Amino acid sequence: MLYALTGSLEAGVIYALMALGVYVTFRILDFPDLTVDGSFATGGAVAAVMITSGYSPLLATLGALLAGCVAGTVTGLLHTKGKINTLLSGIISMIALYSINLRIMGKANTPLLGESTLFTQLKSFLSSLQPLAILAAVGIFVLLIKWAIDWFLDTEIGLAIRATGDNTKMIRSLSANTDNMKIIGLSLSNGLVALSGALFAQYQEFADVSMGIGIIIIGLASVIMGEAVFGHASIRRATFAVIGGAIVYRLIIMLALRIGLNPNDLKLLTAVIVVAALVMSRVLTTWKERRMRSFQEDAPHLSIDHGARGESHAET
Template structure:
């Protein structure tokens, strides 16, 4: 049971990288970006292809993040320069990435079972078990990424990106190019998502062209659950809420699977969970009104 708890928390930390990327686009930029369902498997496809070719698994993670960055930039250009609605721009990029991922891998999936990954190399370096390494790697990555994101969005450039999502008219009045800010925000968001895809592919032992299906719901579930439970009153609080929400989401998934829910129903369960989380503030408000009456 203890091993299951550690594994579940490790999964939550790993997927919180994706959740932060979704948080940046949906909450900070206020852009409904669907690119993540393509940039996530893109990161996995690039990482798996490089590792299978003998490249360093750490370099493969960086390459996966770079792939996500490019995907986010494409969506940003479609949205800001070609004036295609944000959600449609993301869908177009996502669809295009399906074929691109197939070309990168050369087939529908690549196995990583007989090659070194960041988890096996970390286990060998620290002389720990593979399961312990599977906890250490995402924990360290999450700490580094959270610190960098918190620092960057506290800089003048980062504040401009945040202000663009909050009040673009005001930012333009200050002489800031909001199109550039949106593109930067989207490529940071998708770089994190591509990085997450590269890490998850190594953890799973394979990369698959369909591994991105449902990632937007997973990311939103983590963001919304964290916000509902912890509330948000600052940027640092929001980052913490996203990480906690991702861990809670994984715990809930582990519990329902342990209780016997068929794996085929997980997507349905996730969708219902997100709907309940979104409706929670309204339900809570009505309950309070009923008590006051």
């Protein structure tokens, strides 16, 4: 049980990078980007091929990050310069990346057994921290990425990206180039997703051309569930919630498998989790709105009663 729990936490932290990427497009840019299904596998493919070709795992991981940024940039160009619908531009990139990933690996699967990866190096370097070496190292790394995203979204460019997602017409009226903001946001998002894919491929010791199928649903589940459970009042809280959502998702999957769920039903379970998170979020929002409305309606009566008591006290 302890081994399964540790493994779920490790996978959840790795998936958190992907969820942060989905958050950037889904919440910040308001762009339903399906490229992530392809860019996740692209990250794994690039990292696996570079590692098996003799490159250092760190350089391979950086190469995967760059490949993801390129994939996101292409999606952004299709949408902004090609005037292609948001969903369709993501679908086109996702389909193209499937063939590109096959070209990169030259086959459907590239094993990393016996190869030096970031995680084998971590295990040997932090042998005294076993079995928590991977969890501690990746956890710190993800928190650093979270801090970097929080900082970036508070910069001038980051604020412009946020404004583009909130109100494109308004930010365009202020002479801001919304096309460039979308391209930067999509590049950042898919770079994070590919980075997650590269780490996950090294973690499971193989890269597969189909490893990204359904990853967008997992990302959405992490974002929606994290926001429903941990809240999203600010950017910093929202990014923390996304990380928490990814970890909670993996823990739910672990518990489902422990109680005997058929692994073939995991995608169905993910869909159920997304629906439940959406419904929970809607119910909580409605409850808060009603509570606030009730408080606002009662406030004038409370002030009148308080004033009446003050007048009667003055008369006495």
